[in-house]
Amino acid sequence: MSIEVKNLVKKFGDNTVIDNVSFKVNDKETLAIVGFSGSGKSTILKLICGLIPKDSGEIITSKGDIAMVFQYSALFDSLDVADNISFALRERKDLKKKYTEKQIKDIVAQKLELVGLKGIERLYPSELSGGMQKRVSFARAIVTEPNSILYDEPTSGLDPISSTLIENYIVRLKEETNAASIVVTHQMSTIQRTADRVVMLYNGKIVFEGTPEDMLKQDNPYTKQFVTASLEGPMKMTEREK
Amino acid sequence: MGILQKYYRQSATYKLYKGLSEIFYDFVDTLGKITENGLHVLRCIYKIDYKELIEQCSRFGVSSLPITLTIVGMTSVIVASQVALEMVKQGGGHFIGMMMTILIVREVAVIMSGFAIISMIGSSLASEIATMRVTEQIDAIKVLKVDPICHLFVPRVLSGIIMMPFVTIIAAAVGVIAGAVTSDLFAGLSYRAYFDSAWLGLYMKDLWVSLLKAVFFGGTIALISCSCGYYASGGAKGVGLATTKAVVWSFVAIVIWDMIFAIAFFF
Numbered sequence: 127m128s129i130e131v132k133n134l135v136k137k138f139g140d141n142t143v144i145d146n147v148s149f150k151v152n153d154k155e156t157l158a159i160v161g162f163s164g165s166g167k168s169t170i171l172k173l174i175c176g177l178i179p180k181d182s183g184e185i186i187t188s189k190g191d192i193a194m195v196f197q198y199s200a201l202f203d204s205l206d207v208a209d210n211i212s213f214a215l216r217e218r219k220d221l222k223k224k225y226t227e228k229q230i231k232d233i234v235a236q237k238l239e240l241v242g243l244k245g246i247e248r249l250y251p252s253e254l255s256g257g258m259q260k261r262v263s264f265a266r267a268i269v270t271e272p273n274s275i276l277y278d279e280p281t282s283g284l285d286p287i288s289s290t291l292i293e294n295y296i297v298r299l300k301e302e303t304n305a306a307s308i309v310v311t312h313q314m315s316t317i318q319r320t321a322d323r324v325v326m327l328y329n330g331k332i333v334f335e336g337t338p339e340d341m342l343k344q345d346n347p348y349t350k351q352f353v354t355a356s357l358e359g360p361m362k363m364t365e366r367e368k
Numbered sequence: 369m370g371i372l373q374k375y376y377r378q379s380a381t382y383k384l385y386k387g388l389s390e391i392f393y394d395f396v397d398t399l400g401k402i403t404e405n406g407l408h409v410l411r412c413i414y415k416i417d418y419k420e421l422i423e424q425c426s427r428f429g430v431s432s433l434p435i436t437l438t439i440v441g442m443t444s445v446i447v448a449s450q451v452a453l454e455m456v457k458q459g460g461g462h463f464i465g466m467m468m469t470i471l472i473v474r475e476v477a478v479i480m481s482g483f484a485i486i487s488m489i490g491s492s493l494a495s496e497i498a499t500m501r502v503t504e505q506i507d508a509i510k511v512l513k514v515d516p517i518c519h520l521f522v523p524r525v526l527s528g529i530i531m532m533p534f535v536t537i538i539a540a541a542v543g544v545i546a547g548a549v550t551s552d553l554f555a556g557l558s559y560r561a562y563f564d565s566a567w568l569g570l571y572m573k574d575l576w577v578s579l580l581k582a583v584f585f586g587g588t589i590a591l592i593s594c595s596c597g598y599y600a601s602g603g604a605k606g607v608g609l610a611t612t613k614a615v616v617w618s619f620v621a622i623v624i625w626d627m628i629f630a631i632a633f634f635f
Contacts, residue, residue, distance in 0.1 A: 175511050194511045200504035214512040217417075217519060270512070 128153045128274050128306030129174060134183035136169055136330075143169050145330035146183070151274070153188075156300055156307040158321035158338070160352065162361060165327040167310040168197070171276045174308070190273030193305075197278045199259040201251040201266070208234045208247035211266045221270070237265040240302065241295055257288035264295055268303055275299065277309040281316045293319040314353065317341070326352065328361050398617065402595045405517060409525050409591065412518035420523040428489055428524075428586070429531035433538065436484040440539040441546040443476050444468065448550035456555040464555070465562035466569030468547035473574045474634075477540035479626055482585040485532065486618040490593040493524055494614030497597030498607040506598070520598075525590040532586025533579045540578070577633045584625050589618045 129151040136144040143166040151157045159167045172178045174185055175192045201210050211234045215221050225233070238244055241261040251259055260280060267275060277296060281289040293316055300307050300320075309320055317324055318338050326334035326341075326348055333348040334341065344350040351359030376382055448468055455464050497520060500506050509516045544566065551557040596614035600606040 172507075177507050177510060191513070192511070194508075196504045196508060198503060200508040202500075202505055202508070203503075213509075214514065217514040218512065266508075266512075 128155075128188045129308065130184075130186040131170070131174070132184040132186070134170070134173065134185065135181045136166070136173060136178070137181050143330050144173070144180075147327070147330070147332055148183075149325050149332070149335070151306040151308055153273075153306050154300060154304050155322045156296070156309060156320050158317045158324045159308060159310045159327060160312065160317060160324060161327035163312075166330045167327055168278050170327075171278050171308065171310055174274075175276060188273055191270045192274045192276065193267035193270065193272035194276040195260070195263050195267050195278065195280055197280075197282060199251070199256075199263040201259055201263055203251050205250075206247065207238070207243075207249050207251070207254075207262050210251070210262060211237055211269055213266065214270050218270075233269060234265075237269055238262075240268070240298075241265045242291075255288075257284055257291060260284070260292055261295060264299060268299060271303065272305055274306045274308070275303070277307065277311075279310055279312070281311065281313050286315070289313065289315060290319070296320045333360075398596070398613070401599060402592055402617075405521060405595045405598070406591050408517045409521045412515065413522055413526070415518050415522060416526065417519075417523055421526055424523045424527035425531050427492075428485070428527040428590075429535055432481075432485050432488050433535060435488055436481045436535055436539050437542045439484050440472070440477055440480045440543045443480055444472060444543040444546035445550045447471065447476075448547040449554050452551040452555035452557060456557065461555065461557055462561060462565050463569075464551050464557055465548070465565030468551070468562075469544050469566040469570050470574065472543035472547065473540050473570060473578055475626075477543050478536045478578050478581050478585065479622065481532065481535050481539045481582070482589065482622045483619070485528075485535070485586070486589055486593075486615055486622070489528075490589045490618045491611050491615050493590060493593035494597040495607055495611045497594055498600030498610040499597075501598060501600045502603055502606055516598075521591070521594045524594055525587050528586030528588075528590030529583050530586075532589075533582040536578060536582040573633070577629060581625065581629050584629075585622045588621050588625060592618045592621055 131150075132148050134144050134147045135142065147166075147170065149157065159170060161167055169178070171194060173180050174187070175194050202213065205213065208231075209216075212230045215225055215230050215233065234247060235244070238246065241264050243258060243261055243265070246254070246258070246262075251262070254262065280296065281292050284292065296307065296309065296316075297320055299305070307320075309316060311317060321338050324334070324336060324338055324341050325332055328348060334346050336346075341349045342353060344353060347360045350356075351361055448464070451467070452461075452464050455461055455467075497506075500520075506516050506520075509519060548559050548562045548566075551562050552559060593614040596610045596617060600610035
């Protein structure tokens with residue numbers, strides 16, 4: 127297996143954001159993590175890739191890189207597309223002297239072709255649309271041939287057609303890289319098109335685990351409320367969010 | 369007990385205590401982070417990205433030069449215009465060049481350059497790195513397994529260390545010349561008398577202490593600005609707060625450095 131999370135706990139002050147969460151994601155598998163805003167979905171991704179420290183529990187990942195595609199792409203705005211994608215190849219200690227300039231150029235071109243953006247090497251992030259920025263961030267994430275890819279709301283803020291395009295690339299990247307993928311999302315279309323399994327979080331706890339088809343059966347009150355977007359159900363918005 | 373505690377928490381004494389303890393905590397926290405980042409920079413200072421270093425040197429030196437020279441030149445004009453005529457009247461005209469040169473080389477050039485660089489470069493470094501923080505670019509650097517402190521801080525701190533002495537030398541030259549022109553215009557002091565006096569009062573020690581100060585000022589401004597930006601949080605407001613903090617801390621830090629140098633070398 128590529129990613130295994132065991133009894134993970136994360137607190138911010140007195141607030142327990144992740145409360146004893148456990149799940150596994152195998153190679154060539156995509157797990158969707160869904161839930162309300164503030165339910166701890168993005169925190170799980172940050173814990174897995176080591177951006178924030180956990181309070182307790184275990185995160186076991188197989189050898190190799192973990193890549194992350196950020197919600198707002200997080201492209202380096204002072205660098206052009208080619209330099210964004212080749213950033214790790216040029217700056218990382220273990221990769222710095224591994225590739226020649228010609229090889230780096232070829233890798234960048236190949237990754238851009240994979241995400242359908244051939245020939246935009248010299249453009250800057252500010253010259254790209256939201257969907258294109260997302261795809262460039264996909265290319266940057268897979269440049270180190272990672273074993274696991276984490277997507278933080280990859281389709282948020284995009285129009286339905288761009289969302290479908292991004293979802294297709296998530297599936298394509300899984301097939302091309304054989305990576306274990308975790309997709310944090312709110313969108314049903316993303317869940318249905320990309321996920322093999324779904325985990326639903328509420329108040330930092332897992333309240334549902336199953337396939338996207340199981341989610342639609344509506345025999346779980348949490349998934350039923352989520353799918354029907356109802357205000358009535360076991361999940362209550364806090365006073366602050368109303 | 370609960371009611372007493374409630375009233376105590378509403379009292380001015382408690383609010384004052386809470387406010388002061390927060391300021392103290394923030395001071396210690398910021399100082400600790402700047403020191404930690406400074407040590408981190410020293411550990412990876414040999415990992416130089418020359419392309420980035422040249423870019424930062426250009427930003428630090430060339431971009432800041434016009435405003436720095438304007439400030440130092442105008443300060444010299446202000447001082448010379450107020451002092452020159454009085455000194456000539458009192459029979460001390462032959463000391464004007466000496467006084468102006470010592471003042472400019474030891475203090476005005478380096479400290480005014482420092483202030484100009486803080487306002488122009490320090491604030492821009494802090495807001496640039498703070499924006500990278502709030503837009504998750506720094507997180508992206510970490511996920512790509514690149515050390516963000518080495519990647520972002522080293523070229524900026526080095527550029528401060530390298531460029532600040534150059535800026536100071538040019539500013540000092542402009543300041544001394546501005547003093548000569550002003551003395552001539554306001555007090556009728558000849559250029560020859562001004563520069564003879566200037567050479568008489570100026571020692572090599574004045575120059576190298578000033579350059580050493582510039583090295584410390586440049587490094588400190590860059591380190592503080594990068595550090596304040598690096599720990600920004602919370603969107604546009606966070607970027608603004610980080611920039612303000614960087615400017616205030618840099619101003620205070622270079623005045624403290626200046627005092628340490630004055631005591632260490634001229635006391």
